[in-house]
Amino acid sequence: MPKTALVTGATQGLGLALVEGLAQHLTQADTVYLTGRDIDRVNQAVHAMPGGGAQVRGEVLDVATPGAADRLAAQLHARHGGVDIVFNNAVMRVGPDDDPRAIVEDYAEVNNFGTTRVLRAFAPLLRDGSRLIVVASSLGTLHYLAPVLRDRFDGLSSLDEVDKQVAAWRDAVRDGSARAGAWPGFVNIPSKIGQVAAVRALAAQRREHDTAHGILLAAVCPGMMNTSTSAQWWDVSAAPTPAQAAIPLVDLALDPVNPDHYGQLIRNGQILPWAPAVG
Template sequence: MSNAVGAIATRDNMSVRVAVVTGANKGIGLEIVRALCRHFGQDGVVYLTARNEGRGRAAVELLQKEGLDPKFHLLDVTDQASIDTIRNHLEKEHGGIDVLVNNAGIGTSKDNSSFYEKQFRVMEANFFGLLSVCRSLTPLVRSGGRIVNVASTTGYMVFREQLTEEIRNRFRQVKEEQDVVNLMNEFLECCKMETNAANGWSEWSYGVGKLGVILLSKMQAEKISLDASKQDILVNACCPGFVQTDMTAHLPDNQYGYNKVTTVEGADTPVFLALLPPGVKEPNGQFLLKRKIYDFINTDVSIQI
């Protein structure tokens, strides 16, 4: 009898919808988890992940007091062993996932480390960490799945205002994931040599990394579309807006000419993309702000936060 009950439990575990949100113990990530928990109810499992176990479990307890039931899993996106651990857990417990929201990221630190060290840490978390998570978890995404990469309009600002036309054209000409990776590595090499301006690059690692995420999302969408074993999987990047979080607390409300928005408002577009209904074809491989598509890389469209 116990074996039969165990078999039923396993089948149920494998059939529920599973969502994973990185960097989710506070701010926009926490709000995304809250929204997904409310949407799924008892018909899904939402993993709140964080690199700090204490803060992650405290966030889970906060949501539990609201009547929600997220699960916690430790995840440091800059540590491949940590990524492997959650991947193995998800595969064993659920056989796959249905929603992946890559929200984890950091801002530029104010410490006394070198220019290169500061830029490297930002790129490691915001671009290369996201890339590592995608490479490990995308194979688990089931048909009908949704991948949302949280980017930023700072990528737009860098592209339009801080890169030479030669560098912009190289971003326009990327054909595959590795092309984007090569550009990000080139940026870091310029940071190491402190030759950014001389080589046509910005010095703003946060914006460059988010630009990389936007291009990476397009390449990921195109690659998945060629995989016959994966049907109806959509990959998009988005900007939550100028949101009131710990990362923006030091910036004035009118930094970009607009007032900061709440985390609830910031979570709206990521959640919208995570819950795109089955069978829709668009958006896919796009960058969105306030649920609107902006192809600023190939068109002259302007973006207002």
């Protein structure tokens, strides 16, 4: 059966590199959907794709819009009967000069509620042997959260519970109370922890089914990349390009499933521990 893949946030950077990598490794019978919020940028990205490999199709998808992921999932189900690879990569970037209180609502809407919308929409479409992968970060572990806050994200059993905890953090940032508490000032940390918690929560519900059907559900850390956004925070002159960073992610999507990776955060094929070691 021809394969169907989808990448969110794919008009630039890592998302664009993921589309290109998937298209080059799949066959002409397969389809890779390149999605983004702006139709002009989507079309430009599709037209700039190298030839060969899978067909690349553009679709508008704003993960911050309630119902948008569900509508696209329904369209892909009607066209293809299911999906084989989904990369949730859409992200709102934040700079050092941004006021967290001013941006946190939009930030959480894209990065966190957008993630859970994609998981809810596309998990039911997964065919045998498929992959559902959330692009996150090594910052998305409990190591980077104060011990007093770790229970908020640990052991959650549903995406609704994850959304509830993310909303509580968002509200604390927005009203300024997070500054007086134990929350880290860098909003990327709780956001990434929320993304990994979402993968873990969904995995807790689906593990038996997915294991029996060869399905991988995981979060992945691409590592530091040489991008203009990262350059606002760190010296990334020696860091890999998005195209280089995409290679192990594409491998994760196409290589045989390692059962140990299920529900975990993966970087370069290795599991990053969710919680600090005890003792």
